[in-house]
Amino acid sequence: MTHSPSNVIHLDRVRCLECGTKYVKPAAGGTMNENPGCPRCGYAGWIDAGIPPRRSAGKAS
Numbered sequence: 543m544t545h546s547p548s549n550v551i552h553l554d555r556v557r558c559l560e561c562g563t564k565y566v567k568p569a570a571g572g573t574m575n576e577n578p579g580c581p582r583c584g585y586a587g588w589i590d591a592g593i594p595p596r597r598s599a600g601k602a603s
């Protein structure tokens with residue numbers, strides 16, 4: 543297990559499910575109250591930015 547510097551605020555890169563805007567959200571806490579939502583459209587739904595926006599039929603590399 544790796545120790546991370548406590549001074550660094552952990553941010554998750556996410557993508558808005560509504561408009562597709564990529565933004566970061568604070569990972570600390572992880573509660574809905576701490577979730578700022580999309581800065582562009584305000585939509586609270588998001589997906590990890592590392593996940594392709596389109597669902598692929600079948601396994602593609």
Ligand SMILES: [Zn+2]
Nearest residue numbers: 558561580583
């Ligand atoms: Zn959005």
